[in-house]
Amino acid sequence: MSALPELPIPFDHPRTNGAEFSVDALVEELRRTSHGLPTGWEAVDKLGVRFRPKELALLAARTGHGKTSALVNVAMHWLERDIDGVLLYYSHEEPPEHILCRLAALLALKPIDPWTVAQIREYLSESGSGGSFDTSKYQPSDLAILEAALDRLRKAEGKMIVVHHPDWTADMLAEHAREVGSTRRVAGVFVDYLQRLPVSPQLHARDQEVAATGRKLKSLAVDLAAPVIAGVQVNREVIPAGYQDKVRKAAMGSIAEALEVMKAARPDLNYLREGGSEQEADLILGLMNYAADLRIEATATRLRTDHFEVGVLKNRYGPTGLWAGLSYSGSSGRIADVGMPLAG
Numbered sequence: 001m002s003a004l005p006e007l008p009i010p011f012d013h014p015r016t017n018g019a020e021f022s023v024d025a026l027v028e029e030l031r032r033t034s035h036g037l038p039t040g041w042e043a044v045d046k047l048g049v050r051f052r053p054k055e056l057a058l059l060a061a062r063t064g065h066g067k068t069s070a071l072v073n074v075a076m077h078w079l080e081r082d083i084d085g086v087l088l089y090y091s092h093e094e095p096p097e098h099i100l101c102r103l104a105a106l107l108a109l110k111p112i113d114p115w116t117v118a119q120i121r122e123y124l125s126e127s128g129s130g131g132s133f134d135t136s137k138y139q140p141s142d143l144a145i146l147e148a149a150l151d152r153l154r155k156a157e158g159k160m161i162v163v164h165h166p167d168w169t170a171d172m173l174a175e176h177a178r179e180v181g182s183t184r185r186v187a188g189v190f191v192d193y194l195q196r197l198p199v200s201p202q203l204h205a206r207d208q209e210v211a212a213t214g215r216k217l218k219s220l221a222v223d224l225a226a227p228v229i230a231g232v233q234v235n236r237e238v239i240p241a242g243y244q245d246k247v248r249k250a251a252m253g254s255i256a257e258a259l260e261v262m263k264a265a266r267p268d269l270n271y272l273r274e275g276g277s278e279q280e281a282d283l284i285l286g287l288m289n290y291a292a293d294l295r296i297e298a299t300a301t302r303l304r305t306d307h308f309e310v311g312v313l314k315n316r317y318g319p320t321g322l323w324a325g326l327s328y329s330g331s332s333g334r335i336a337d338v339g340m341p342l343a344g
Contacts, residue, residue, distance in 0.1 A: 037083065053225045054227075058278070058285070061286065067231035068193075071192050083187045086160065089163070093192050100162075166196070190230075192230075194277055195210060199213060214278075230277075259290055263288075265293060267286035282316045286310070286311040
C-alpha cells in the first residue's frame with residue numbers, strides 16, 4: 001500500500017451540476033455512472049445494498065462491534081475485484097502497518113485456525129529483527145500461507161493508499177482525496193471513523209459538528225463520483241433496560257435463546273452517537289457482533305458464537321429494516337457469509 005499517489009491516471013468525470021436541465025444529458029450521465037459496488041457478502045448484497053458513486057454510506061456500531069473490521073473487509077473485497085481506480089483508506093484509529101496486518105489476516109487462511117491479526121503483527125515485527133524470536137511455533141506451511149497472503153497484497157500496492165493522520169479534519173482529508181483524484185480515478189474512500197475526525201472551528205453543539213462532518217464527506221463523494229464509507233459510533237443507549245440480566249439468564253439455557261434476547265440491542269438510527277450524520281447519509285448499515293455482548297454481558301457462561309449481523313437502517317434506493325446473518329472471527333477480523341470458512 002503506497003503512501004503517496006503513483007502512476008497518474010487521467011481522471012475526467014463530466015459534470016452536470018449547475019448545468020441547464022437536459023433529459024438526454026442526465027440519461028447519459030446515468031449510463032456513465034456505475035450501479036455501485038457490492039459489499040462482498042452475498043447475504044447483504046441480496047438485501048439490495050450497493051455502495052454507489054456520489055453517495056455517503058455509514059457503518060454504525062457500538063464500541064467493539066466491528067466497525068474497523070467491516071471497513072477493512074469491504075476494502076479487501078474490492079481489492080480482490082481488481083476495481084478500476086485507487087482506494088483511499090483514512091484511519092484515525094490505527095497506523096498503516098496495523099491495517100496491513102488486518103488485510104493479511106483476511107487472506108492468511110490456514111487449516112483449523114487462521115492467522116490472527118496479533119500473530120501477524122508479532123511475526124512481522126520480530127522475525128526480521130535479528131533477535132530471539134521463536135519461529136518454531138509456526139509450521140513451515142503456516143509461514144508459506146502468510147507469505148502468499150503478503151504477496152497478494154504486494155500485487156495490490158498501487159491500488160490502495162492508507163493515510164493515518166489523527167489530527168486531520170474532514171477538510172484536510174477531503175483536500176488530500178481531491179488531490180489524488182486530480183491525477184487518478186478514486187474508486188472509493190474509507191473513513192475510520194466519523195466521530196474521530198477533529199472539527200475546526202468547533203461549533204456550539206456536538207451534533208452540529210457531526211452533521212457538518214457528514215456534509216463534507218457527502219460533498220467529497222459527489223466531487224469524486226465515488227462512494228465514501230465511514231464508520232460511525234452508536235451510543236450504548238441502544239441497550240434496553242435489564243439487557244444484561246436477560247442475556248445472562250438466556251445464556252444459561254442455550255446460545256439460540258441468548259441470540260434472540262440480544263437482538264433487542266441491534267443498532268438503530270435513533271442512537272447514532274451525537275446524531276446529525278444520518279441526515280447526510282444515503283445508506284446506513286448497522287453492525288451487531290453477538291460475540292461482543294455475550295462476552296461482556298454473560299461472562300459467567302462458556303457459550304461462544306461467531307454470529308454477526310448487518311442490518312439496513314437507511315437506504316435511499318432500497319428496502320430498510322432487513323438484517324443479514326454473517327460469521328465473524330474476532331481474532332482475524334474476517335467477516336464472511338454463513339457457511340464460508342473463517343479458516344481455510
